[in-house]
Amino acid sequence: MTAKQIGWALHWVVRMAAFAMLMPYALAKLGLMQMGRPDFPDLLITLGEKSPMGLLWTFMGFSPVVQFLAGLAEFVAAVLVLWRRTAWLGGLIGFVDLAVVWLLNMTFDVPVKIPSAFQALLYLLVLVPWLPRVFRFFAGRATEAVEAPRVITSEKIHRVTRFFPVLALVASLGAGGYAMATGIPRALDREGSEPSGLYSVAGGDIAPADDLAQDNRWSEVAFGSYDGAQAGNFYRVEGGETPEGDFHGLFALRRASGALQLGFYTLNHDRVIIQLTAPVTDDGVNAAPRGPVEETLEFTWRADGDALELVPADGDAFVLTPSEIGTTLLDRPFSWVSQPFNR
Structure with missing residues (x-):
């Protein structure tokens, strides 16, 4: 050669x-x-x-x-x-x-x-x-x-x-x-589950704290619209098992203190199980909701028009109202000619 x-x-x-x-x-x-x-x-x-x-x-x-x-x-x-x-x-x-x-x-x-x-x-x-x-x-x-x-x-x-x-x-x-x-199930659409969306939260039985930085009341929550593998690391959560259910999606919670917690939710008919990981910090350790699971919550959920209610086994219900401007990024339609909307 x-x-x-x-x-x-x-x-x-x-x-x-x-x-x-x-x-x-x-x-x-x-x-x-x-x-x-x-x-x-x-x-x-x-x-x-x-x-x-x-x-x-x-x-x-x-x-x-x-x-x-x-x-x-x-x-x-x-x-x-x-x-x-x-x-x-x-x-x-x-x-x-x-x-x-x-x-x-x-x-x-x-x-x-x-x-x-x-x-x-x-x-x-x-x-x-x-x-x-x-x-x-x-x-x-x-x-x-x-x-x-x-x-x-x-x-x-x-x-x-x-x-x-x-x-x-x-x-x-x-x-x-x-x-x-x-x-990539549901990768090209956003049908999701009935609770899918971003909501402002009222109600619940979490008492306000004197120091706002320690206030754990729920401010906003988001239920993801992608099921299965599209939920990313759901099946690799440390310290938590995948609950039985019809739908598994990502979940995010913003507390009144400003703390952000990522996690997962599982729907099983009128029951929803929410698994929360540690609050997000700047160390990059829990940048994605991998775990370990720090808190598991279970509710009965029901729709009330556009709003949702999450009812715990004991305690007051959380009332979830769809966010009016929080979904602008996803809801903004395409148009050939429009007034500038640069925010």
């Missing part, structure tokens, strides 16, 4: 590595699984409480179109590098795309800074054999074809290996399709 054949063999290895590393991210974005979509509990987290990464995830998740197109760009780049004739275009698209991803990771403090830089480098290496040709093209000069030798000289082996790109693509699409079918 000549040095040129060895070089192109290594180039094939780089192309396959580039494909394998990027395709999961591409499919996750195409299926709206990587950033998800903002849900009602997310609305109780203020801008000042957001982490830089959380802000980026909210920004990307808010628009399914943006997230989908970002995944489509990665998908096209990954597919194009499977075939040597189109690898140069895949390398170009992939390098530009991953350079932007790396920049976002750097400026929004996303942990995968080095992996994204490595992937960008891989796609640049894919492009390297065609770089002189690309430069001449943009300079308006004549460009000659890149002559690459056949690395596998055996015709019998080549008849089999030439189908590898197609098989790799079919396998990745099959795996991605399965993940989407099982991992």
